[in-house]
Structures are given as C-alpha cells and as structure tokens.
Amino acid sequence: MTHALRTEGLSKSFGAFKANSNITLAFDAGARHAIIGPNGAGKTTLINLLTGVFRPTAGDVFLDEEKVSGLAQHQRVKRGMTRTFQINTLFPGLTVLESITLACCERAGAGAVWWRTAATATTQIDEAREILARLRLEGDAGIETRNLPYGKQRLLEIALALATRPKVLLLDEPAAGIPSSESAELFAVIAALPRDVSIIFIEHDMNLVFKFAEKITVLVGGAVLVEGAPDEIARDKRVREVYLGEAVHG
Amino acid sequence: MLGNLIGVLFDGIAYGSLLFIISIGLSVTMGLMNFVNLAHGAFAMLGGYACVIAMTRLGLPFLASLPVAFVVSAVAGVVLERLLYRRLYRATHLDQVLFSIGLIFMAIAGATWLFGSQQQPVRLPDFLRGQVRVLGLDFGAYRLFLIVVVVAITLALTWLIERTRFGAEVRASVDNQQASVGLGINVERVFSLTFALGSGLAGLGGGLGIDVLGLDPTFPLKYMVYFLLVVAVGGAGTIKGPLFAALILGVFDVAGKYYVPQLGSFVIYVVMVAMLLVFPRGLVGRRA
Amino acid sequence: MKIVAGLPTRKWSRFEIGFWLLPLIAFFVFPKYLTLGSQILIAGLFALSLDLILGYARIISLGHAAYFGVGAYTAGLLAKYGWGEPISGLVVAATVAATVGLITSFLVVRGQDLTRLMVTLGIGLMLFEAANQASSITGGVDGLSGVEMRPIFGVFAFGMDGRTAYVYSLAVLFIVFCFARTLVRSPFGLSLRGIREGEKRMPAIGVSVPRKLIVIYTVGAGIAGIAGALLAQTTQFVGIDTLGFPRSAELMIMLVLGGTGYLYGALVGAAVFMVLQDYLANLSAVYWQFWLGLLLVAIVMFARGGLMGGAIALHRRWLRSRT
Numbered sequence: 001m002t003h004a005l006r007t008e009g010l011s012k013s014f015g016a017f018k019a020n021s022n023i024t025l026a027f028d029a030g031a032r033h034a035i036i037g038p039n040g041a042g043k044t045t046l047i048n049l050l051t052g053v054f055r056p057t058a059g060d061v062f063l064d065e066e067k068v069s070g071l072a073q074h075q076r077v078k079r080g081m082t083r084t085f086q087i088n089t090l091f092p093g094l095t096v097l098e099s100i101t102l103a104c105c106e107r108a109g110a111g112a113v114w115w116r117t118a119a120t121a122t123t124q125i126d127e128a129r130e131i132l133a134r135l136r137l138e139g140d141a142g143i144e145t146r147n148l149p150y151g152k153q154r155l156l157e158i159a160l161a162l163a164t165r166p167k168v169l170l171l172d173e174p175a176a177g178i179p180s181s182e183s184a185e186l187f188a189v190i191a192a193l194p195r196d197v198s199i200i201f202i203e204h205d206m207n208l209v210f211k212f213a214e215k216i217t218v219l220v221g222g223a224v225l226v227e228g229a230p231d232e233i234a235r236d237k238r239v240r241e242v243y244l245g246e247a248v249h250g
Numbered sequence: 251m252l253g254n255l256i257g258v259l260f261d262g263i264a265y266g267s268l269l270f271i272i273s274i275g276l277s278v279t280m281g282l283m284n285f286v287n288l289a290h291g292a293f294a295m296l297g298g299y300a301c302v303i304a305m306t307r308l309g310l311p312f313l314a315s316l317p318v319a320f321v322v323s324a325v326a327g328v329v330l331e332r333l334l335y336r337r338l339y340r341a342t343h344l345d346q347v348l349f350s351i352g353l354i355f356m357a358i359a360g361a362t363w364l365f366g367s368q369q370q371p372v373r374l375p376d377f378l379r380g381q382v383r384v385l386g387l388d389f390g391a392y393r394l395f396l397i398v399v400v401v402a403i404t405l406a407l408t409w410l411i412e413r414t415r416f417g418a419e420v421r422a423s424v425d426n427q428q429a430s431v432g433l434g435i436n437v438e439r440v441f442s443l444t445f446a447l448g449s450g451l452a453g454l455g456g457g458l459g460i461d462v463l464g465l466d467p468t469f470p471l472k473y474m475v476y477f478l479l480v481v482a483v484g485g486a487g488t489i490k491g492p493l494f495a496a497l498i499l500g501v502f503d504v505a506g507k508y509y510v511p512q513l514g515s516f517v518i519y520v521v522m523v524a525m526l527l528v529f530p531r532g533l534v535g536r537r538a
Numbered sequence: 539m540k541i542v543a544g545l546p547t548r549k550w551s552r553f554e555i556g557f558w559l560l561p562l563i564a565f566f567v568f569p570k571y572l573t574l575g576s577q578i579l580i581a582g583l584f585a586l587s588l589d590l591i592l593g594y595a596r597i598i599s600l601g602h603a604a605y606f607g608v609g610a611y612t613a614g615l616l617a618k619y620g621w622g623e624p625i626s627g628l629v630v631a632a633t634v635a636a637t638v639g640l641i642t643s644f645l646v647v648r649g650q651d652l653t654r655l656m657v658t659l660g661i662g663l664m665l666f667e668a669a670n671q672a673s674s675i676t677g678g679v680d681g682l683s684g685v686e687m688r689p690i691f692g693v694f695a696f697g698m699d700g701r702t703a704y705v706y707s708l709a710v711l712f713i714v715f716c717f718a719r720t721l722v723r724s725p726f727g728l729s730l731r732g733i734r735e736g737e738k739r740m741p742a743i744g745v746s747v748p749r750k751l752i753v754i755y756t757v758g759a760g761i762a763g764i765a766g767a768l769l770a771q772t773t774q775f776v777g778i779d780t781l782g783f784p785r786s787a788e789l790m791i792m793l794v795l796g797g798t799g800y801l802y803g804a805l806v807g808a809a810v811f812m813v814l815q816d817y818l819a820n821l822s823a824v825y826w827q828f829w830l831g832l833l834l835v836a837i838v839m840f841a842r843g844g845l846m847g848g849a850i851a852l853h854r855r856w857l858r859s860r861t
Contacts, residue, residue, distance in 0.1 A: 051742070077744035089742070090558075091735035098545060102732050103743040105725040111745065117723040119547040125724075164743055286652060337839065343651040344598050348794055349838040351787050355831025359824050471783065475659055482656040512671060519664040523645060526653050526660075 010059035034213035081166035103163030264393035266500020272455035275448020281487015291470035297453020323453020361467035463475035546723035550760030585804035587761035600660025607781030609763025635763020797844025
C-alpha cells in the first residue's frame with residue numbers, strides 16, 4: 001500500500017540534544033492526521049525535517065514513495081508537499097491578492113515571466129481569487145498583509161500553502177493565537193478541503209484535535225509514544241500521564 | 251631560502267598581529283550589536299593622529315603616546331555610540347553600511363582639513379629600531395615589539411572575557427540579548443563599554459601601525475577591506491577566530507607581495523573569497 | 539489595463555510622462571550643458587542597475603562599479619583596436635559585464651549580508667587591482683585613451699557639442715528603463731518583491747531564492763556594463779576610477795538619496811547628486827566629501843525613503859487632505 005508521506009528512522013540531533021529520535025511514520029492518502037505532544041516534544045522539528053528545512057542526522061523521508069531526503073525545501077514543494085508556519089510567515093508589504101497570485105504564478109511556472117506585467121496573468125489571478133473565496137478572504141484582496149487582523153493572517157497562511165496545490169499539507173498549529181471561539185471556524189475551512197489533499201496538523205487544542213482528526217500520533221521527547229484512532233488515544237494511560245501534569249493550554 | 255621564508259613568516263605574523271589589534275574591536279561590535287561598522291578604521295586613524303599630536307605638540311615619547319591614542323579613540327567611541335550608533339542597532343544592514351560610509355567620508359575630509367593629505371612620519375624610540383638577534387637570525391625590533399604587544403593584549407582580553415564579570419556579561423549579551431536583559435544585565439552599558447574598548451584598541455593599533463601601515467587621511471578606506479576581511483573570515487563575536495584570520499591573512503599578504511609582486515594585493519582578495527566560499531560563517535562559525 | 543487590487547499594470551502615469559519630457563526639454567533649453575547632461579543620464583542608468591540589485595533584491599553590493607568598469611573597458615578597448623561602431627560595442631560590453639556578473643553572482647547569493655558585502659567589495663577590489671596591473675592593456679592609472687567612435691548608424695557623429703552623445707545616452711537610458719520597468723512589474727518582479735517582503739516564505743511556496751537573485755544580479759551587472767560603455771563611448775576615455783570603491787560608494791549615495799526601490803529614485807538621485815557635485819566639488823573637494831558624508835548620515839537617520847519616499851509621502855498627505 002503506498003502512503004502519501006512516509007518516514008524511516010528519522011532522527012535529528014543538535015549536538016548532544018536529540019530533537020527527534022528514530023521516527024518511523026506513515027500517512028495515508030486523504031489523511032486527517034494530528035500530531036500532538038507536550039511542548040518541546042519535537043513536533044515542529046519533525047515538520048522541518050519532513051519539508052527539508054533541516055537535514056536529518058539519520059533516516060529518510062518518502063513522498064509518494066519517492067525518496068526526497070536529499071531535496072531542498074522548494075523542490076519538495078514542487079513535488080507536492082507544502083507546510084504552513086506556526087508563526088505567521090507572510091509578505092507584510094504585499095496585498096492579499098498579490099501574495100496568492102505570486103504563489104500561483106510560481107506554481108504554474110510563470111514566475112520567470114519578465115516581459116509582461118503581473119496584471120496580465122489573468123489565469124493565476126482568477127485562481128488566486130478562487131482560493132481566497134474558499135477561505136472567505138475575497139473581500140480583503142486589496143488589503144496589505146500587515147494591515148490584516150491576526151485571524152485573517154492565519155487564514156492567509158493557509159491560503160498561501162493551498163496555492164501550491166499540495167498533495168500533502170502540513171499545518172503547524174494553524175489555530176495558534178486564535179481564541180477558541182474562532183478556531184472552530186478555521187478548522188471547518190480546513191475540514192472542507194478536498195480528500196485528495198492529505199492533511200497532517202500539529203495542534204495543542206484537544207477539542208479541535210478530537211473533532212477533526214481521524215488518526216493521532218503522540219510525540220514525546222522526540223520519539224513516537226503511541227499512534228491510533230482518537231478514542232484509542234483518549235483512553236491510553238501513557239498519554240494521560242504525559243498530559244496530566246500539564247497545565248491546560250491551547 | 252629558509253631564512254627568507256622565516257623572515258616572511260615573521261613579517262606576516264607581525265603585520266597580522268597589527269591587523270588583529272585593530273580588527274578585534276570590530277569583531278566584538280559586529281558579534282554583539284550585529285552592526286556592520288565599515289568606519290571602524292576611522293577610529294584607528296584617530297588614534298594614529300592622536301599619537302602624532304601627542305609626540306609633536308605635547309612632546310611625549312612614542313611609548314607614552316600610545317595610551318593617549320587608546321584613550322582618545324575610546325572616548326570618541328563612547329560619544330559616537332551614545333549619540334549615533336545606538337539609534338541604528340535595529341536598522342537594516344544597508345542603513346548601517348550607508349551610515350558608516352558617511353562617517354568614513356566625514357572622517358577623511360576632517361583629517362585632510364586638519365592635517366593635510368601627506369603621510370605622517372613617526373619617530374620611533376631608538377631601542378625599537380634596528381634588528382634583534384634571536385636564535386642566530388635577525389628580526390626587526392619593531393616587529394618583534396608588535397608581536398609582544400599583541401600577545402599581551404590577547405592574553406589580557408581573554409582574561410577579561412573569560413574571568414571577569416564584565417566579560418561574562420559581554421558573552422551573555424552576544425549569545426542572547428533578550429535573555430541577558432531579562433537577567434538584569436545592563437546591556438546598553440555593555441554595548442557602550444565594549445564599543446569604547448574596541449575603538450580604543452583600534453586607536454592603539456592605529457598608533458602602533460604608523461610605521462608599518464602608514465598614516466594619511468585615506469587610511470580608513472585603504473584598510474577597510476582588511477579589517478572586514480579579518481572579521482568576516484574569522485567570525486564575528488569571538489577573539490580566537492579573528493586572531494587566526496588576521497595571522498593567516500597577514501602572512502599571505504606579505505608572502506604574496508614578496509614572492510609574486512606582480513600580483514600584489516590580488517592574492518589576499520583571492521584568499522578571502524576562497525575562504526568565504528568554504529567558511530561562509532567564518533572560521534570559528536559564530537553568526538556573521 | 540486596469541489596476542487589479544494593487545497588481546502593477548503597464549500604464550504610464552502623468553508623473554512619468556512629465557518626467558521623461560524633462561530631459562527632452564533640457565536638450566533645447568540647456569544646449570551648453572549637454573556634456574553634463576550626458577553624464578547625468580549615464581549616472582542615472584548606472585544607479586538604475588544598482589536599484590534592481592539593491593532596491594528590489596536587497597543585495598548589499600559594495601563593488602557594483604566593477605561591472606561599470608568592465609563595460610567601460612570593453613567598449614573602450616573595442617573602439618581603440620578598430621571596432622568603433624557604437625551600438626554593437628554597447629551590446630558586447632553589456633554581454634561581457636553580464637557574464638562577469640553571472641560568474642560572480644554564485645559567490646554573492648551565498649551567505650548573509652556580511653559575506654555578500656565582503657565578496658562584492660573583494661570582487662571590486664580584485665578587478666581594480668587587475669586593471670592596475672594590466673596597465674599595458676588598460677593604461678593603468680593613466681587610463682585608456684585613443685577611444686575613437688564611428689558615427690551612430692553611420693550618420694550621427696560624436697561632436698564637441700555633445701549633442702549626439704546626449705541623445706544617444708538618453709535613448710539608451712529610456713530603452714533600458716522601459717525594460718527595467720516591465721521587469722519589476724512582471725511576475726518575476728513580483729517574486730523579487732516576495733523575496734524582499736518575506737524571504738523565509740519563498741522556498742515554502744516552491745521558489746529557489748538563489749536562482750532569482752542570480753538572474754537579477756546578472757541583469758544588474760549587464761546594465762551597469764551598458765552605462766560604463768556609454769561613458770567610454772561618449773567621453774572617449776576610460777579612467778581606472780570607473781572600477782574603484784569610491785565610485786561604488788558614490789553610486790550607493792545617489793541611489794539612497796533618490797530612494798531605493800522606485801526606479802525613478804535612481805534617476806532623481808543621480809541627477810541631484812551630479813548637479814550638486816558639479817557645483818560644490820569645484821568649490822572645494824574636501825568640503826564636498828565632508829558634506830556628502832553628513833548628508834548620508836542624515837538620510838539614514840531621518841529620511842530613509844530618500845527624495846522619492848518623501849515626495850510620495852507628501853503626495854499621499856495632499857491626497858488625504860482633499861477628501
């Protein structure tokens with residue numbers, strides 16, 4: 001059975017500190033897969049390893065059964081794996097529409113066009129508007145990113161990733177900093193994404209995780225503690241131990 | 251043949267030592283404040299001219315003029331840091347580069363107007379002139395003096411950084427400014443004092459270097475690339491890195507000019523570009 | 539073309555049209571200053587090339603004069619050794635400068651700001667040294683003379699009145715400017731703005747940042763080469779100072795004075811700088827250098843958008859006061 005995304009023995013050490021140890025995971029196509037774990041468990045490191053921001057100390061990453069371990073970040077994006085960032089990593093001086101159009105042009109290979117103005121890239125502009133509409137941002141098309149309220153910036157964060165037409169979408173705490181009253185709406189947008197996109201997300205808010213995840217991986221101390229369906233994880237004694245001493249956070 | 255090689259090595263080490271004294275201030279400033287200060291050579295020039303004035307107008311002997319050079323440059327450093335540099339710590343590197351180029355121009359113009367564009371002569375004390383015989387070979391006395399001074403300063407700096415509280419504060423601030431502030435370290439004061447120390451050392455180097463490097467108003471521009479080179483190749487924010495880089499560059503420059511004079515300064519630039527390719531973060535690898 | 543939510547279109551604004559009428563008018567109104575005029579146009583082209591690299595791609599280069607000098611020497615040597623046709627000489631010079639730029643760009647796009655600074659500075663100094671040492675070819679410190687140009691299109695000869703030189707420079711500047719203008723408004727230009735606004739996000743949307751930077755750096759080098767070639771052809775002389783650091787520094791001052799990232803800032807800054815230099819430097823070289831340094835410090839501390847930035851801010855305030 002081919003997996004959309006797979007790792008084998010993935011490890012990352014910073015000097016003596018082992019951020020990720022021997023992680024072997026497999027994500028199915030069309031997955032709605034959550035990665036949870038206490039702070040410092042190595043979740044963002046894992047995403048950085050998967051996307052090529054970090055080079056692994058050991059182990060491999062397979063995207064659609066193709067080994068991508070040696071590829072740079074932008075090459076993996078071209079092969080269909082995109083991520084969002086926990087802290088907004090946007091283009092402050094570009095408008096919402098400019099940002100998404102930029103991503104669409106790059107995806108379509110039109111990023112090297114120098115002989116026509118950007119306004120003539122009507123195909124990509126339409127595509128960008130369509131993505132914005134899906135995320136309910138179409139009214140903010142002309143607003144500069146730095147002037148957007150935080151919640152909409154979070155949506156733009158996801159819109160940028162969608163513009164690359166990913167097969168695998170890695171979301172790093174998409175609801176970070178959003179009050180729980182609004183985060184359900186954000187996740188509804190994510191849940192509405194088509195099934196041909198495999199979604200793997202890191203989240204701290206357990207309500208959201210149990211509501212949207214079909215499978216959960218628990219990461220503790222850089223290693224996989226346990227994996228399974230949401231109700232299995234909820235009942236697992238080790239998981240409750242790990243979270244019992246934690247203050248409620250989200 | 252071997253004698254020549256040793257002579258070249260010796261000259262190179264002396265020259266490199268001088269580069270180190272001047273550049274170490276730049277290294278710490280860049281590592282500490284992340285400020286690209288191209289005008290660092292101007293502080294060296296200031297020290298050089300202070301030394302000359304101390305000798306010609308105040309009649310002080312050479313060795314007594316050196317501390318004057320240090321103090322004048324250190325004071326200038328504190329004043330400029332408080333008034334100007336401080337406001338640009340958070341500015342883009344481009345702004346910092348432009349600002350320091352502006353300072354260089356002002357310094358060169360000021361020096362030309364005050365002292366004229368000619369080279370400044372220096373009267374070295376007798377015991378520092380001529381040759382000294384060590385292990386059967388003749389070495390220039392002044393160059394030997396330079397090496398001794400640099401060794402002393404390096405030891406003193408290392409002691410300061412590793413053993414004193416101030417040194418610990420500097421190291422903490424280089425490592426993580428925000429955390430240092432949180433610990434109650436007066437980072438602003440650390441900046442000012444470090445800048446003063448670095449400028450003072452540059453001034454001292456300027457005074458020491460009048461005989462070897464020369465002194466005229468174009469000094470900051472002429473040697474700017476060497477100081478930056480030492481810091482870029484050695485790695486900003488450390489002492490060891492620039493020391494090795496300065497010695498290596500000093501030796502290569504002297505050797506290049508001696509063995510292949512047609513190529514002249516070419517050798518140094520090629521070495522620099524090569525080293526930056528292999529070590530883009532500097533020899534000792536701190537953030538550049 | 540309509541404006542699409544801030545995406546740039548091809549339309550020329552009234553300000554732009556008015557701007558380009560000025561050098562045309564100057565040709566008729568200041569017939570005695572055409573030599574200075576050509577110098578201003580060439581400086582503007584040179585500053586434009588740096589704006590692409592510095593204003594749009596944020597690459598701090600302290601050695602951009604290297605490509606200017608390469609272009610100048612290429613065109614000069616071509617003419618000196620028999621090939622005096624101006625336009626083809628220009629094309630060859632641009633190609634050579636762009637090639638040197640391409641080779642050096644691999645060194646420049648690696649590493650952080652300080653490394654880039656050092657590498658660009660080093661390249662500039664290396665080329666200066668090379669030109670100095672190869673004095674049998676370049677004329678060394680004395681410069682390259684004997685640059686004889688044939689008439690443009692066989693008709694317009696370069697004369698003492700400087701008219702041909704002026705129109706030639708203006709035409710070349712305008713053509714290159716149109717190219718640069720389209721470039722920065724294109725999807726490629728949008729990606730450069732993306733690198734400027736959010737370099738960290740660019741690889742995450744599938745962009746190889748170094749590749750884009752290499753392209754724009756090469757283009758910038760080529761245009762600088764064109765400017766250098768123009769200088770060689772119109773003054774029939776190439777001095778070694780075309781390669782030196784002071785020229786790179788002056789160039790940055792021109793650009794910052796006018797404002798980076800506007801394209802027009804490069805032209806405005808160059809014009810203001812050259813006029814001031816012509817007037818003040820003749821009074822006293824030392825004073826000029828001092829006030830130049832002070833101006834630079836003042837711009838950085840108080841007026842970082844340069845003249846264009848200030849003009850645009852004023853314009854916005856005027857627009858707001860009307861509503």
